[in-house]
Amino acid sequence: MTIRLHDTNARQIRDFVPLTAGCVSIYLCGATVQAAPHIGHIRSGLNFDIMRRWFTYRGYDVTFIRNVTDIDDKIIAKSAEQGRPWWSIGYENERAFNDGYDVLGCLPPTYEPRATGHVPEMIEMMRGLIESGHAYEADGNVYFDVRSLPSYLELSNQELDDLRQPSGEGETGKRDQRDFAMWKATKPGEPSWETPWGRGRPGWHLECSAMAHKYLGSAFDIHGGGIDLIFPHHENEIAQAKAYGDAFAKYWVHNGWVTLSGEKMSKSLGNSVLVSEMVKQWRPIVLRYYLGTPHYRSMIEYSEEALREAESAFARIEGFVQRVTEKTGEVVAPAAEVPPAFAEAMDEDLGVPQALAIIHTTVRQGNSALAADDKEAAAARLAEVRAMLGVLGLDPLDPHWAGESDRGEDLHGVVDTLVRLVLDQRQSARARKDWAAADAIRDQLNQSGLVIEDSPSGPRWTLGPR
Numbered sequence: 001m002t003i004r005l006h007d008t009n010a011r012q013i014r015d016f017v018p019l020t021a022g023c024v025s026i027y028l029c030g031a032t033v034q035a036a037p038h039i040g041h042i043r044s045g046l047n048f049d050i051m052r053r054w055f056t057y058r059g060y061d062v063t064f065i066r067n068v069t070d071i072d073d074k075i076i077a078k079s080a081e082q083g084r085p086w087w088s089i090g091y092e093n094e095r096a097f098n099d100g101y102d103v104l105g106c107l108p109p110t111y112e113p114r115a116t117g118h119v120p121e122m123i124e125m126m127r128g129l130i131e132s133g134h135a136y137e138a139d140g141n142v143y144f145d146v147r148s149l150p151s152y153l154e155l156s157n158q159e160l161d162d163l164r165q166p167s168g169e170g171e172t173g174k175r176d177q178r179d180f181a182m183w184k185a186t187k188p189g190e191p192s193w194e195t196p197w198g199r200g201r202p203g204w205h206l207e208c209s210a211m212a213h214k215y216l217g218s219a220f221d222i223h224g225g226g227i228d229l230i231f232p233h234h235e236n237e238i239a240q241a242k243a244y245g246d247a248f249a250k251y252w253v254h255n256g257w258v259t260l261s262g263e264k265m266s267k268s269l270g271n272s273v274l275v276s277e278m279v280k281q282w283r284p285i286v287l288r289y290y291l292g293t294p295h296y297r298s299m300i301e302y303s304e305e306a307l308r309e310a311e312s313a314f315a316r317i318e319g320f321v322q323r324v325t326e327k328t329g330e331v332v333a334p335a336a337e338v339p340p341a342f343a344e345a346m347d348e349d350l351g352v353p354q355a356l357a358i359i360h361t362t363v364r365q366g367n368s369a370l371a372a373d374d375k376e377a378a379a380a381r382l383a384e385v386r387a388m389l390g391v392l393g394l395d396p397l398d399p400h401w402a403g404e405s406d407r408g409e410d411l412h413g414v415v416d417t418l419v420r421l422v423l424d425q426r427q428s429a430r431a432r433k434d435w436a437a438a439d440a441i442r443d444q445l446n447q448s449g450l451v452i453e454d455s456p457s458g459p460r461w462t463l464g465p466r
Helices: 039-057 073-082 086-103 115-131 206-216 227-244 275-281 284-292 304-328 340-347 352-371 375-392 409-431 435-447
Strands: 004-007 012-015 023-032 061-069 135-138 141-144 180-185 200-202 219-226 248-255 258-260 450-455 458-463
Touching: 004 248, 023 039, 023 086, 023 206, 023 227, 039 061, 039 086, 039 219, 039 248, 039 258, 039 275, 039 284, 039 375, 061 086, 061 115, 061 206, 073 086, 086 275, 115 135, 115 141, 115 180, 115 200, 115 206, 115 227, 141 227, 180 227, 206 219, 206 227, 206 248, 219 227, 227 248, 275 284, 284 304, 304 352, 304 375, 340 352, 340 375, 352 375, 409 435, 409 458, 435 450
Parallel strands: 023 061, 023 219, 219 248
Antiparallel strands: 004 012, 135 141, 141 180, 180 200, 450 458
């Protein structure tokens, strides 16, 4: 058994060899909390949740760090626009992100550090970089000297002479316009912290280098994030960490975007789809299926049609789970191991689309067993399906999703009462052999979005695809 991952730095899929046998350390760039999350934000957390689950299934002890950037230029700008304290905006949106992760079934991180809670670690790193000649202070700002590190830009595969970075507002005293700010001098009305170089606040990149060092040490296994972070954020993280003396990340793993009309989903473009609104329209487990089942490095072009297709595909899986449970009269436990073909797909750079094909094949086999009234074979297939779905966080029988499929227990109870009255009328029509009336009732229910299935215990209704 060898897990293989696409390493952005190596530009190829590599065998995963942990720094410490049996352990995996992962640092994921998390939320910048200037606004509530859209599904593009949450996709990254969901992709790495699946990675974490697979490593855990394979027997690794996983340490998973996901940071929160709770101070930066965008948050300060929002504070000025809204006339609210920066920390109020940050905390409100941090909770919105955590709600989004939770509603889509992401496991909580081992630690979730905030940038503002780690200023002492940032100061210590800056001190070391200044003393070694990799950084310098100017007008209260602290900059990293990009020419001091020959390996700078290896991750993004750029040439320094081709790189142009205009000076940011207030970033005075740069020796080279391509040098980047690790610390920004205080400005009137902005939050600030005391340092040996005067009051100021963190630059965007310094926080992750400092927090990864604190929680994972000088070397760790995997650094993750969206492809948009490769430059400048991850490139600058590497520069700070390696100049400080850290080996830093052994593997770099990046997920693709969720796009809309070919563009990256972004609040600045006005094309974001907020998680809080999406889960009002779609079941969270369906949204997880939609976001989590494409390959993590692929782009997802958002559309309602694609979501409806995901809903229909998951309904086929969920319907099988429900039918076997009803047929056997018990909850079938997940199998101890996933099928070998599923494991092979997941081991090869988290090949979720190929693994999902194994799930659907197993569902079809299970349905054939049900049709043949082979309860034992159907239960065996369900055990395999549950094991595979559990790895993807999509097992509808998992306690996290308990009651979720009802789309609201109160509303479900009301609808169930009304549908049962209509189904009783259909049963009466069938009893008197008025097949035309029975079929008409069923057709009307189908047109309203309900799927009626006749089972040994009587008719059963479910919400059909949109």
